[in-house]
Amino acid sequence: TSRKTPSGGSARTIIQQCSRAKVKIKPALDGADAQWAEVGEGMVVYVCFFHGATEDVTHEMANSLMTTKLFRKATGCSVSVLDLPGNVLFIPQDSLLGEPVPKRRVQYKGGCEPWWGAQLLSNLVFTCRELVAGSVKCAKADVKVEQGVYGQKQEIVLNCVEPMTLLLEF
């Protein structure tokens, strides 16, 4: 069964501004420490893909997420994460598909297949990294684009001093 976001798109993102954030990408095992993907100031992007999402949407998402003026500066003007410059941490979050159904339940239907979601996430991160690599400002500031692991239990720590939470659908 195909399903789209209410606005007819094929991906849903929740953006949260962060001062720093990290997601566990490998648990502690056999005496080795856990591994985290960690970023400093910038944004965390929770993302899920709906059935029918294609690579085209990941390009649109990357362009929009990196260049939309999401951040309000103290001066009052707004800048993009590329202009800030800020880091980006993508966290796959299929629970974003959830919608309430009768009997106080939540239904999680209409997501793309996990292997394809992982592929789309990887495309998204790759395209964002290309945009970062094309920015002198970002290179100077050593800006990072990191990601959590698709389909894995991901421990998260988020710190923000200037909170902003935004829903964007594509």
Place this chain on the structure above:
Amino acid sequence: TSRKTPSGGSARTIIQQCSRAKVKIKPALDGADAQWAEVGEGMVVYVCFFHGATEDVTHEMANSLMTTKLFRKATGCSVSVLDLPGNVLFIPQDSLLGEPVPKRRVQYKGGCEPWWGAQLLSNLVFTCRELVAGSVKCAKADVKVEQGVYGQKQEIVLNCVEPMTLLLEF
């Protein structure tokens, strides 16, 4: 100008499961420590109210948020925050109103007035606390319903070991 959520509702919430979370409700001043509203295991609810939201919606929200089976247990069954039992931290977040407009900008329009938003948030917290007070399980576990401060810069720290992010509109 009146505005509603895409689904025609008057409030938008983003729910995040947390192992613990806190929001600064009073900055450090004159040598006194900062004050935080802090909760243990449960959920953080980011919330914004659209123009036209009434007290009726806060009752519907409280009932739905507290009794919908949002949490998946290791056993596979789903339970509500009242059944878990879990804590709730509400964080007013007017940026959730944001929607992309041309020229890579984001427009924040259609929210209810701040004084009314503060009132609605207060109603919502009150109604949730009543539901918690009516649960023997919650009373035993000393469950808390806390809130951030409307219209104030709110520093946030969120920890989650079992991440779940969900969009619910009312």
